[in-house]
Amino acid sequence: MKSHVLSQLRSLEAEAIHIMREVVAEMQRPVLMFSGGKDSIVMLHLAAKAFAPARIPFPILHVDTGLNFQTVLDCRDRWASRLGVQLVVASVPEAIDRGLVQEEPNGSRNRIQTPVLLEALEKHGFDAAFGGGRRDEEKARAKERVFSFRDDFGQWDPKNQRPEIWNLYNGRVHMGESIRVFPLSNWTELDIWSYIEAEDIDLPDLYLAREREVVNRGGMLYEVNEFTPLKEGETAEVRLTRYRTVGDANLTACVESEATTMRQVVEEVAAVRLTERGATRGDDKVSEAAMEDRKKEGYF
Amino acid sequence: MTTATEGTGSAVAQEPGVYEAGSTDLLRFATAGSVDDGKSTLIGRLLFDSKTIFEDQLESVEQVSKDRGNDYTDLALLTDGLRSEREQGITIDVAYRYFATPKRKFIIADTPGHIQYTRNMVTGASTADVALILVDARKGVLEQSRRHTFLATLLGVPHVVVCVNKMDLVDYSEEVFENIRHEFTEFAARLRVPDMTFIPVSALKGDNVVDRSENMPWYEGTTLLSHLERLHVASDRNLVDVRFPVQYVIRPQQNDARDYRGYAGTVASGVMKPGDRVLTLPSGLESTIESIDTADGPVDEAYPPMSVTVRLTDEIDISRGDMICRPNNAPTVTQDIDAQICWMDESASLTQGKKYAIKHTTRWARAMVKGINYRVDVNTLHRDEEVTEIKLNEIARVKLRVTQPLFVDQYQTNRQTGSFILVDESTNRTVAAGMIGAVAHGY
Numbered sequence: 001m002k003s004h005v006l007s008q009l010r011s012l013e014a015e016a017i018h019i020m021r022e023v024v025a026e027m028q029r030p031v032l033m034f035s036g037g038k039d040s041i042v043m044l045h046l047a048a049k050a051f052a053p054a055r056i057p058f059p060i061l062h063v064d065t066g067l068n069f070q071t072v073l074d075c076r077d078r079w080a081s082r083l084g085v086q087l088v089v090a091s092v093p094e095a096i097d098r099g100l101v102q103e104e105p106n107g108s109r110n111r112i113q114t115p116v117l118l119e120a121l122e123k124h125g126f127d128a129a130f131g132g133g134r135r136d137e138e139k140a141r142a143k144e145r146v147f148s149f150r151d152d153f154g155q156w157d158p159k160n161q162r163p164e165i166w167n168l169y170n171g172r173v174h175m176g177e178s179i180r181v182f183p184l185s186n187w188t189e190l191d192i193w194s195y196i197e198a199e200d201i202d203l204p205d206l207y208l209a210r211e212r213e214v215v216n217r218g219g220m221l222y223e224v225n226e227f228t229p230l231k232e233g234e235t236a237e238v239r240l241t242r243y244r245t246v247g248d249a250n251l252t253a254c255v256e257s258e259a260t261t262m263r264q265v266v267e268e269v270a271a272v273r274l275t276e277r278g279a280t281r282g283d284d285k286v287s288e289a290a291m292e293d294r295k296k297e298g299y300f
Numbered sequence: 301m302t303t304a305t306e307g308t309g310s311a312v313a314q315e316p317g318v319y320e321a322g323s324t325d326l327l328r329f330a331t332a333g334s335v336d337d338g339k340s341t342l343i344g345r346l347l348f349d350s351k352t353i354f355e356d357q358l359e360s361v362e363q364v365s366k367d368r369g370n371d372y373t374d375l376a377l378l379t380d381g382l383r384s385e386r387e388q389g390i391t392i393d394v395a396y397r398y399f400a401t402p403k404r405k406f407i408i409a410d411t412p413g414h415i416q417y418t419r420n421m422v423t424g425a426s427t428a429d430v431a432l433i434l435v436d437a438r439k440g441v442l443e444q445s446r447r448h449t450f451l452a453t454l455l456g457v458p459h460v461v462v463c464v465n466k467m468d469l470v471d472y473s474e475e476v477f478e479n480i481r482h483e484f485t486e487f488a489a490r491l492r493v494p495d496m497t498f499i500p501v502s503a504l505k506g507d508n509v510v511d512r513s514e515n516m517p518w519y520e521g522t523t524l525l526s527h528l529e530r531l532h533v534a535s536d537r538n539l540v541d542v543r544f545p546v547q548y549v550i551r552p553q554q555n556d557a558r559d560y561r562g563y564a565g566t567v568a569s570g571v572m573k574p575g576d577r578v579l580t581l582p583s584g585l586e587s588t589i590e591s592i593d594t595a596d597g598p599v600d601e602a603y604p605p606m607s608v609t610v611r612l613t614d615e616i617d618i619s620r621g622d623m624i625c626r627p628n629n630a631p632t633v634t635q636d637i638d639a640q641i642c643w644m645d646e647s648a649s650l651t652q653g654k655k656y657a658i659k660h661t662t663r664w665a666r667a668m669v670k671g672i673n674y675r676v677d678v679n680t681l682h683r684d685e686e687v688t689e690i691k692l693n694e695i696a697r698v699k700l701r702v703t704q705p706l707f708v709d710q711y712q713t714n715r716q717t718g719s720f721i722l723v724d725e726s727t728n729r730t731v732a733a734g735m736i737g738a739v740a741h742g743y
Contacts, residue, residue: 015605052595165733
């Protein structure tokens with residue numbers, strides 16, 4: 001007699017598929033927010049599974065900060081063409097040129113991509129946007145709903161979220177309002193990597209270790225490239241590194257690692273002692289409440 | 301009702317488990333207790349001792365504790381998420397935490413215990429396999445302990461674990477623990493608690509949370525983590541009654557799969573196999589399962605909570621909101637619903653004659669309140685039959701008339717087909733959680 005117990009990864013997969021189908025069944029015009037990072041790729045993979053053998057019944061939206069690693073863009077295009085999914089690109093440099101947003105002094109486009117995203121959502125009339133956020137990433141996300149309600153300014157109000165009971169999601173919105181949907185809410189970083197390995201998911205090669213020329217800035221290792229050139233007085237060194245998260249190329253640090261295969265990455269993640277954001281994202285170090293503030297403004 | 305007895309706390313998480321796709325299962329538990337019970341500390345302790353806390357998180361918490369002049373690293377800070385809460389020093393909403401051991405992955409729904417936040421406990425308990433209830437050893441069984449146990453029972457949580465906390469402040473006294481256990485067992489006997497376990501702990505000092513306490517040699521049971529790792533939850537699920545609410549119809553508009561027509565959904569209960577004779581509702585037409593498809597190919601059987609796509613041998617008109625079941629085992633088809641509801645909205649109340657949108661499985665309809673039978677006092681379980689209005693955090697038994705038939709089971713036998721939500725059609729807010737036919741038992 002079979003045990004009829006679904007493994008935890010397959011349970012998470014089933015839950016994500018359920019959520020995606022629920023959104024497509026109930027919302028007018030969903031879209032998948034695609035950053036090029038591993039979480040959004042996993043989300044895209046799950047979307048393909050949820051509607052097979054049909055194609056994914058919604059487009060994907062990439063807010064291109066103009067600061068992307070080329071290998072991330074290549075990977076994005078590979079996925080879009082293989083799945084036959086429509087790709088919508090909203091450009092931050094273009095938004096800077098026409099004055100929608102202004103470059104920030106520290107060179108981060110993390111904050112200024114929010115208005116670009118909101119404009120794209122509004123322009124295309126998207127009333128539901130899938131995001132790859134996970135509750136284990138950061139304290140402010142631990143209380144995020146799976147269906148996260150946004151007002152007609154795209155803003156998140158932590159005090160005005162709908163209770164979510166059982167798996168009965170309520171996506172009802174008025175004109176102009178929308179929901180963000182997080183199918184990976186209950187996944188941890190280790191789940192994501194274990195799943196990537198189990199499903200043999202195509203990722204940008206940044207995630208695997210190889211020798212990179214890096215510079216050490218305040219304990220963070222940045223690859224020396226067009227986005228992060230050496231500053232005066234700095235010296236580069238060659239280290240075996242990989243990326244744990246992929247954000248803007250000018251702000252995302254890599255970590256020392258010997259993991260050259262997905263199996264090794266899973267083992268390394270299982271043993272690692274720093275949160276992925278704490279280790280590699282300069283933009284999250286600003287303040288403990290940084291994420292809460294950005295979410296209120298309409299960040300992913 | 302026993303203390304946890306089998307084995308000793310050997311199952312301490314050495315390192316977070318590296319797991320394969322098929323090797324561990326998932327356990328969801330909800331915690332309840334007030335700030336003073338040390339609930340956040342207990343969760344912080346579980347995360348910390350199971351080595352789930354990362355160095356940078358711990359450093360940040362240690363720093364804040366020092367800044368505040370605390371004697372101990374305040375592990376509660378690990379779980380107090382939003383800035384507004386940290387400022388007020390209280391937890392105001394359900395927060396979800398994750399940790400894994402080589403045996404299991406755990407999802408914690410951390411819910412506040414204050415009276416005004418009953419809705420949060422209902423939310424957290426709705427999907428929980430286990431309810432973890434904290435009792436302060438110095439204070440014993442309080443009104444809120446009864447309330448939490450009642451709510452866990454109402455929401456059909458199959459296992460209750462009572463952690464008698466702060467044992468360090470009562471000299472690790474066996475007598476104190478036994479008295480609390482006795483009192484708790486006595487009132488819980490009047491509720492339907494299928495499985496109940498008591499564990500004496502000190503979340504602050506770490507006794508019996510992950511590591512076995514050396515201060516309580518009289519306690520022969522397992523540690524909390526070990527108990528959670530071993531708890532048998534597979535048999536809690538309903539594998540008998542086949543219920544497959546159709547979520548979405550997959551009909552590819554593309555040349556390579558033009559003839560495909562599959563019914564996508566999540567198995568709510570029961571085990572489905574190709575070749576099974578099925579009944580579809582509301583049409584009443586029968587057919588046979590041709591194939592159960594996934595993106596990875598067809599499967600031999602589907603059981604909860606799998607998300608699959610079912611194809612039938614006959615062309616029947618089926619759409620979202622319909623139900624696939626067995627000809628000799630079907631849910632009740634009805635437009636009249638008797639249910640316990642928990643009211644969750646602060647800006648409006650429920651009165652007779654009001655109309656709402658109702659969502660039951662994948663089906664939306666409209667519902668009118670035909671009557672309020674009674675309101676239950678969650679502390680005393682007293683039933684007030686004179687009540688005419690149901691407000692935030694109140695539990696009541698109501699009668700609803702629905703505009704189209706729903707395919708329902710009793711909540712006690714099926715948490716999926718026995719539950720629904722009510723939505724206010726003007727604000728779109730989710731205003732109530734409903735449990736069909738659930739009956740509250742008195743003390």
